[in-house]
Amino acid sequence: MNSNGRSQALSATIAGAFSRGDRTGLGRWFSTIDRTLLLIIIALIGCGVLAVAAASPAAAHRLSGARFHYDDLYFLKRQIGWVIAGVSVMFGVSLLTPAWARRLALGGTFFCLLALVYVLTTGADANGAQRWIDLRFTRIQPSEFFKPMFIVTTAWLLALRFEDRSLPTMQLSFGMLVLVAALLVKQPDYGQTALIVMVWLVQALLAGMSLWIVGGIVGAGLLGLGVAYLTVAHVTDRINKFVLGIGDTEQIEKALDCFRAGGLFGAGPGEGVMKFRLPEPHTDYIFSVIGEEFGILACLLIAGLYLAFVARVYVTMLDEEDPFLFLAATGLATQFGLQATINMMVNLNLMPSKGMTLPLISHGGSSFIALCLGLGLLLAFTRRNPFLKASPYVERWRAG
Template structure:
């Protein structure tokens, strides 16, 4: 027996009958897996960053993650209730705001591990690029969709110009991984919006040329690529990550029984997938990868009959960013890609990351809301209006 009647026209009632319950369930399951993963990684992270203190709260990062979940899940659900028009307006406003924050980062940002990417706030470090990702994608989708109504407006160029500005600000930090992710998602959206193959080829060549220049002139990039290709230099991080997978085998050492994780840098963030491999085994890692794939496939299936260009481009971009980020993190942990410093969505510990992902998933849930009982109903009208 459901709590809401199909005739319930309240915001919550309409949300209940139009939300993609399968997609929401998969996301909540992923968040639950993240809580377990952070609980497993928390002791290793606490000991590593305790500064040698004998009084270590081994559940410090686990407790903080619970707080982020308690903040992030309501944020996600609240955003998912937005009508499409408001989701677009909020995204455009936040895009302007967080691009402004990126301009401020070099002047007021805090340096961590040689990069200036965060703005320090009381009890919290804000990473503007994390929050910018989902709203930038929605704003870009809006710009690219305008060309379907008026081809005389250079929206493709305007969207690309916005990408160039964001990319330049990210390279300044430096954050080449996020720059590549922004560019890849934008290119995917532009192709779906009808970018010519000639321009696509030019964009790809430009990206390859940019990577070659970074390799030639940026020591940080050169070092990471050389370590990946030759195995030379300091490979401590990836070696410890692979040791975790070897120690875990197929079924894992058991919850709380992992030992290699205590030698692993960033066990609660960048390399949490390796902690999962040690404590829960390769089978659990494969199941987690399947869960990410299920979320991506579910969204793509929802978009097969989507006729509104803005909704199609925005949802496609958001799920591409989500899937790519997960794939990159897992590939880095398995030594299939050079280290990127990118979190595993909804699994890694982190305030900016979790809240930004909650914002992005809330937008995706709002974009994929459908009335599955009636082809025409009062519930559908406010969702499909994109003016």
């Protein structure tokens, strides 16, 4: 066979693998996956690799010391490895049926709860917070993995109300929320606590919780924030920096300097100077690095991708008749969108510092894998078969 014949055969094989008529696992996956959502995810991951490439020299310079020197591309190389691992996790989880994805999340919630308790007793300490499990080659933050698992578990509990109104599933899920919030505050991790509470409120509201009850919970949360402001020095310091400009505001000033230096179109890839003054250029403040090197227009593009992601999920789920799939998908999308919003607002000095990464863009190990796990669950819950939507076989497939 000549080279032209071989190339035609290869093309036919690839086309066949992704054909709607193909009934293999890969063929079914491609014909049922939300390809628009998948493209948005791929675009964000691509933006993340470019952003880490821009931030890597600054991070390496800042973290290098007398005893150890980081290569300028050290964090980029690590990020590429995490991307390969994360995308593999996302793809593998997205192959699951909704029933198996739910079982994975229920089991994962239990083990993550145990990990949260373990962290408080023997976890690794950093910057006054006890949030990590040290595995020597990397550190894992259990709360990152807990978020998507808990969201799916909450969706399952709240969905049971639609089958039997007498079941106290709303109260049970709220009790779990209180337990988790207590464990996270103990670390302390107020940012993750606030994020999980906000996502739970959105899910509870979509499940039919009274606005009065939601308002009461929000009021209690604000009261708790006030108490924390008066009693916890760390919270007092961050709020004073944000509201009154009291204390060390150098960190956020450096972030804003990056946006000023970049302007609309940016200084150009690798041409940023202000990024070398940022404390966490590759993680918490990578959005500022994007602003300096690629400009405010690039920042708006990334913000638009996050908005498109959330809007796509909500619009897709509008006609979903299964309450569990509806609550799970919208909850996961809400978590993704809120986390991105919080990070971007912190970089723009529109919110006190939270220590939260920018989803799929910030350099990260366990946080990136956890995000991909959540996205894999979301892709599994949003899979649709356009030919069998009204068929009883769809219910059989969903039931596993």
